[in-house]
Amino acid sequence: MALETRSERTLQAIRTIPMFRGLSVDDQSRLAALATLRDYARGDSLWRAGDPAENLTVIVRGRVKLVGSSGGSDVILELFGPGEPVGAIAVYNYIPYPASAVCMEPTTLFVLPRRDYFELLDRYPEFARAIIRDLTKLFLSLTRKVEEMRGQRIEVRVAQLFLNLAERMGKPGKNGSIEIPIALSRQEVADLVGTTVETAIRVLSRWGRDGVLVTGDKRFVLPSRDRLVEIAEGKDAR
């Protein structure tokens, strides 16, 4: 494991990415020769809104947030994890990135130049399908986000956020609890639901005291999913 040439490591990364599963072994090798891996640290910017989209980027390791900005303050549009393409729409249409992308953890990216990406699309129609499916998921999640943003007390929105996270990356913990292994600062929670740090802190502090959602080390623990569901549905008989 210690000594690897660059493209061998790339090849291994390719095998871990679902959207490349359908490729022949030959094509996987060829792809490895064309693409590169890049490592980023927490807080690094992959790109900023307005930059030209010259590469297809897929996450091999780590997490990336897509950040839009509206007059000074930020909104997190979506979170991406390993195996997911980031900013594929912009590359596909060769338009400037509509939002910035920032690493939330040490991250490794698979990077493929635009022209090679299109060649791949031509050779593998099902590959194109996989891309479209990812875009669809993204689109649906944005749709839901708009619906949730609507009015709703912000405590409800935070509850929806964590239910969503629990579903996407939750693992069973002790005594029937759910572990959400992701490092999210209060600020990031605020940006995800569209509120301020202070308000996010107030909600999470109270939940911590009440045992609804406990903040751990680089993770959250959800003792009872049902309590959150109640809050999310507004049946909060305060």
Next chain:
Amino acid sequence: MALETRSERTLQAIRTIPMFRGLSVDDQSRLAALATLRDYARGDSLWRAGDPAENLTVIVRGRVKLVGSSGGSDVILELFGPGEPVGAIAVYNYIPYPASAVCMEPTTLFVLPRRDYFELLDRYPEFARAIIRDLTKLFLSLTRKVEEMRGQRIEVRVAQLFLNLAERMGKPGKNGSIEIPIALSRQEVADLVGTTVETAIRVLSRWGRDGVLVTGDKRFVLPSRDRLVEIAEGKDAR
């Protein structure tokens, strides 16, 4: 509620739709034989959230709103006009419609069964490109909507809404004013920015008195775009 007509009228409709421009005359005729036109009245539902997506639908005449619902109240996700496909993502992936679609005016739709749609996609790669481009536009507008929803005083959001509308469908009026020829009730304005009727009414009433934005018969008149821009940027030194 839906009247179907025969293929001559259909053929004429096809010629008016930009995404079919690239088709050969032959294929246009064949398409006309496969598709149908349907007429709807104001308030008719094209489909409801959860319905299966069995047809590609493109607007020939009229306007359609895409409505998501979050716990009782509605949010308008997007407005569509002539030449634009509605719900294309759902058809493409054959997933249930994520939101309802409702006519805002008397509307004529071009309707093509799913299987014929895919056949078309296979024959015309550039046609697929056109579809993707439309989806991208939609995606970008949703992105912006999420950013706008963020906090922002609602007067600012209404201003952004009408600037957006002015850009998309504004026509020059008298004395350098801009006309926005669309019939939007106060309720619909409220659903578009995510607020209540009363608040929307208060904003529009005040703007009417101040001459910022005047409500006319089935249209809005914007005497000075700059005044709106000032409000939208929060530089409202009231």
Next chain:
DNA sequence: TTCGTACCATGATCGCCGTCATATCCCACC
């Protein structure tokens, strides 16, 4: 150690806007 910085926490204040109530206008319909 002492800074500096980032993050978390909590209180006080205030204004926007959601909610409820009422009134007017207009148009369809009987």
Next chain:
DNA sequence: GGTGGGATATGACGGCGATCATGGTACGAA
């Protein structure tokens, strides 16, 4: 003419959450 429903308009009231301020904790750098 009367009636009823929908859209528009306006006022009163109260709460949620933004804003400002202050302080505590952890951690790395000088």
